[in-house]
Structures are given as structure tokens and as C-alpha cells.
Amino acid sequence: MPAIHVFEPALCCNTGVCGPELDESLVRFTADLDHLRSAGVDITRHNLANDPTAFATNPVVVNFLQVAGSPGLPLVLVDDVTVAAGRYPSRAELLRYAERPELGDLGLASAGSCCGSGPDDTAEVATGCCGGAPESAAARAACC
Numbered sequence: 001m002p003a004i005h006v007f008e009p010a011l012c013c014n015t016g017v018c019g020p021e022l023d024e025s026l027v028r029f030t031a032d033l034d035h036l037r038s039a040g041v042d043i044t045r046h047n048l049a050n051d052p053t054a055f056a057t058n059p060v061v062v063n064f065l066q067v068a069g070s071p072g073l074p075l076v077l078v079d080d081v082t083v084a085a086g087r088y089p090s091r092a093e094l095l096r097y098a099e100r101p102e103l104g105d106l107g108l109a110s111a112g113s114c115c116g117s118g119p120d121d122t123a124e125v126a127t128g129c130c131g132g133a134p135e136s137a138a139a140r141a142a143c144c
Helices: 024-038 052-056 059-068 091-098 101-105 121-127 137-143
Strands: 004-008 043-047 075-078 081-085
Touching (some): 004 052, 024 043, 024 091, 059 075, 081 091, 091 101
Parallel strands (some): 004 043
Antiparallel strands (some): 004 075, 075 081
């Protein structure tokens, strides 16, 4: 099973519900990770404020930070290969990285999208994705 490591900027918390503004992408990402972990997926989060050693001891992360700096975070590695940077991956991406597509119907948290893919609700409505139907396993399978 692939090992997924997420290197995040210094955050006061990893839930997205701390501070003056709610970070919906972080809330969604946290919920997706919790469900995937409960299914046995190997995902580790590293917060720059709480786990700086993980950043300093991984040569891929060190090289990334030398080029992009902390504004380039989050950085997502699968078996030490960079798969995403500067944003949190979608649920579909996490399932692909984990090589566990069968976990797609676990009822993971959605960010309001019929596909649970994030902030692209407008594009989905414009293209007819899910036909404006409420989120369901059948709707996700039909358009995602």
C-alpha cells in the first residue's frame, strides 16, 4: 500500500475550523482523511509548526521548500514522489493515490459538489454534471 504524506504550512489546527474564518477545503480534506484512515489507508499529515523535523529530514521536501518556500505548501508525496503542491487534493485524487478506488462510496464529506471534488460546483452545474441532482452514489458514478 502506498504511503501518503501531506506536508502542510504552519496551521493552528488541522481541522479548518479554528481562527476567524472557516477553511472549507481544509474541513473537507480532514474529513476525507479521517474516513480513509479508518479504512486502513496510510496517510500522515505533517504540520510545519508541530513537526518541523519531518520537513527537515525528507530531501524531497527540503528541495521543494528551497524552490517554492512555505507559500508552496501543502505538498503531497506518495512514496516520496510529489503528486500535488499548493493545494489539498480532492477525494478522487486521494483514492487514486491510495490505490483504493473502492472506498469512493464511503460517504465521505462533500464540499457541496455532487462529485465531492471541491470548489468546482459552478463548472459542474454549467456542464450538467449530475444534472443538478443531489449527491448520491449513483450521481457520483454517473458523472465523476
